[in-house]
Amino acid sequence: MSRIGKQAVVIPSGVEVKLEGVVLKFKKGNLSKELDTKSHVNVTLADNSISFSPKGDDRQSRAFWGTYRALTQNIITGLTQGFSKTLEINGVGYKAALKGKILELSLGFSHPINYNIPEGIEITVDKNNIVVKGSDKQQVGQVAAQIREFRPPEPYKGKGVKYADERIIRKAGKTSKK
Numbered sequence: 001m002s003r004i005g006k007q008a009v010v011i012p013s014g015v016e017v018k019l020e021g022v023v024l025k026f027k028k029g030n031l032s033k034e035l036d037t038k039s040h041v042n043v044t045l046a047d048n049s050i051s052f053s054p055k056g057d058d059r060q061s062r063a064f065w066g067t068y069r070a071l072t073q074n075i076i077t078g079l080t081q082g083f084s085k086t087l088e089i090n091g092v093g094y095k096a097a098l099k100g101k102i103l104e105l106s107l108g109f110s111h112p113i114n115y116n117i118p119e120g121i122e123i124t125v126d127k128n129n130i131v132v133k134g135s136d137k138q139q140v141g142q143v144a145a146q147i148r149e150f151r152p153p154e155p156y157k158g159k160g161v162k163y164a165d166e167r168i169i170r171k172a173g174k175t176s177k178k
Contacts, residue, residue: 005065008049009072012080019045028079040064078135085144087130091159096125107151
């Protein structure tokens with residue numbers, strides 16, 4: 001039994017939910033999302049909650065049961081509050097700047113890195129911090145990971161791009177023999 005799948009998802013006021021066949025459609029203001037359950041789970045739409053149950057008793061249906069419930073909760077949270085990740089840039093001369101829909105990063109290479117910001121993502125830059133915001137949890141995490149990937153933090157001096165809550169395990173440098 002899925003402990004997550006058993007719980008019903010509460011629909012807050014202002015969020016519209018429609019069930020069309022096997023597709024759940026969410027809408028709040030001008031933001032809208034769709035979730036295709038691919039007929040692995042039964043979806044029950046009550047007055048202000050959504051509940052899920054597995055279609056069969058096979059392993060795959062039970063696995064999708066909790067997954068679709070969690071995806072539904074993430075969509076509703078994204079529409080109401082949004083998601084954000086904060087990145088920190090550490091290093092001499094390392095900086096970031098926004099130029100329209102392009103994030104320009106100077107990370108110690110011979111050339112600046114231009115990152116095109118995808119649709120649905122909002123990026124703000126403040127000194128050495130980059131804040132990635134959006135309504136899709138997966139997309140926010142993916143964009144933050146792609147930015148971090150340009151120059152991951154190195155273990156000797158800690159230079160590079162890291163998550164704000166990430167802890168870098170530092171190594172001792174070489175010691176000279178005497």
